[in-house]
Amino acid sequence: MSIRLGNSCLNCENLLTNKTCKIHGVKVDSNYTCDSFSMKAALKDDPNCVTCARYQGPTCANPQKAAPGMLCSHWAPQNASA
Template structure:
């Protein structure tokens, strides 16, 4: 079974201004989902390499540059239980 981040409107590049889908031209909620989903890469100071599940693994896109404070659009959050 593959586990992925939520493919919902809140993470979609088509979700404009937090409420309107520019593909379907309707108001949507952040928790809705559809097959037109397109990942929206967002950088955040809270999403640096040290908090990324891919850091120091073979899945890291930038293993020679990854480090404290680096921000990346392929960031994958660590799951904390």
């Protein structure tokens, strides 16, 4: 079995907004990857709390700890480009 860096469904262009793989038609999460993995064309260069769409909002996963320069597994880019 291969170990892959960054090949998770969260970085795959086949992931739909409801966390379903459009190739396999199943629900996935950050621990999943497959041989049909296709990396998104562009990822945010500076992922941290300040560039997160959830920062200081009601959906922030860690409102007591969130601060500039920090990052958690719930980061959501404010602007995405592909």
